[in-house]
Amino acid sequence: MKSLLSLVALACVAAASPVADQVPLNSQHALAHPDFPNFDLNAVRLVQFEDQSAPVQMTEWQKLEAKSRGFKFFDVTDTPHLGSSAQLRIQSVFPEPNATEKVLPILKTLSTKGPEENLRKFSSFRTRHYRSETGAQSQAWLVSKIAEITEEWGSDSLQEKISISEFPHSWGQNSIIVRINGTSSTDDGVVVIGAHQDSTNMLFFLPAPGADDDGSGSVTILESYRGLLAADFHPERAVEFHWYSAEEGGLLGSQAVAQHYEANNVNVIAMSQFDMTAWVKRGTREEVGIIGDFVDEGLTAFNKALVETYLDIPWVETKCGYACSDHASWMKAGYPSSFTIESSFENSNQNIHSTNDRIDVSDEFSFDHMLEFSKLAVAFAVELGGSK
Numbered sequence: 001m002k003s004l005l006s007l008v009a010l011a012c013v014a015a016a017s018p019v020a021d022q023v024p025l026n027s028q029h030a031l032a033h034p035d036f037p038n039f040d041l042n043a044v045r046l047v048q049f050e051d052q053s054a055p056v057q058m059t060e061w062q063k064l065e066a067k068s069r070g071f072k073f074f075d076v077t078d079t080p081h082l083g084s085s086a087q088l089r090i091q092s093v094f095p096e097p098n099a100t101e102k103v104l105p106i107l108k109t110l111s112t113k114g115p116e117e118n119l120r121k122f123s124s125f126r127t128r129h130y131r132s133e134t135g136a137q138s139q140a141w142l143v144s145k146i147a148e149i150t151e152e153w154g155s156d157s158l159q160e161k162i163s164i165s166e167f168p169h170s171w172g173q174n175s176i177i178v179r180i181n182g183t184s185s186t187d188d189g190v191v192v193i194g195a196h197q198d199s200t201n202m203l204f205f206l207p208a209p210g211a212d213d214d215g216s217g218s219v220t221i222l223e224s225y226r227g228l229l230a231a232d233f234h235p236e237r238a239v240e241f242h243w244y245s246a247e248e249g250g251l252l253g254s255q256a257v258a259q260h261y262e263a264n265n266v267n268v269i270a271m272s273q274f275d276m277t278a279w280v281k282r283g284t285r286e287e288v289g290i291i292g293d294f295v296d297e298g299l300t301a302f303n304k305a306l307v308e309t310y311l312d313i314p315w316v317e318t319k320c321g322y323a324c325s326d327h328a329s330w331m332k333a334g335y336p337s338s339f340t341i342e343s344s345f346e347n348s349n350q351n352i353h354s355t356n357d358r359i360d361v362s363d364e365f366s367f368d369h370m371l372e373f374s375k376l377a378v379a380f381a382v383e384l385g386g387s388k
Ligand SMILES: *[C@@H]1O[C@H](CO)[C@@H](O)[C@H](O)[C@H]1NC(C)=O
Pocket: 095, 098, 099
């Protein structure tokens, strides 16, 4: 990795960079953009990079610089305790998929209709940046859509087991947690399926439709949730769907949630992240990218078996680096987690973090491809949640 010292040096001369030319700063060096009333670029944060033995202090401005140069990191400012009791719970052995009789009928009911409609809406917010006004609005919209789906598709007895809650964050866009309680009185395990709801533009004040990153994962898992409700899925073990805030700020939302679960000794059996599920690069074979670095090996093998058992396309193993999405927060907390993505990392969508991360940018954006990931999340929930 490039040296952090040079990075910090670069941040100091940032006023000469093209980004700086376009950021409207007022005399206090606070951002004066009406859509970001609470984004202080001079605020000091604690940031953990892969090759640093301890977190380093940097400003929000320097974080933006680091991100635009391709560095990945955890912003650990608000989550100093995450991982303090780690390695106690890593449980790497997962069963062979064996619930085909339960899973297959549900897969047939999944559709591209809801995801397409929901993603058109979700990517129409100017930005879903976690510190923006429209990011708070897109989060409120998502909560109301989840509530609507729950009422429309959940039986009365299932709805009684479901809670929809907001996990509050100081920056204004909350993470969302939907829980379907398990029927077992002895099994306290929880199965978690996640995506991140926020978006960003590398020039963060510009529009960030975030259709693929990660609007696609957000509506992918929402369709899985709808399918499970429609099938009247009463898991033995609790199943939760999470839509994290502020992934793009350094995994802030997922770290806060994971820290809370770790502190409360929640028995998370497995966590599966869906971040970018729509892109099939022209001229490439359609496949599921299964991330193989910084993940739980056993759970990753389990995901490969799910793809082989339930999907119409093959998997390919790939890598995305340190702290590349929210599964990393769960690994840090000591819970087995995994991450599946639209393709090998090299073939993934290059329009992300720009105004071009749109549905209509190219016919490489595929709702049929997303549907394969909805199937994967359903299989994950039923196989690990169990259902009588
Ligand atoms: C599948 O395997 C698991 C773990 O071995 C077991 O608990 C479960 O009852 C099996 N389910 C079915 C449908 O056979």
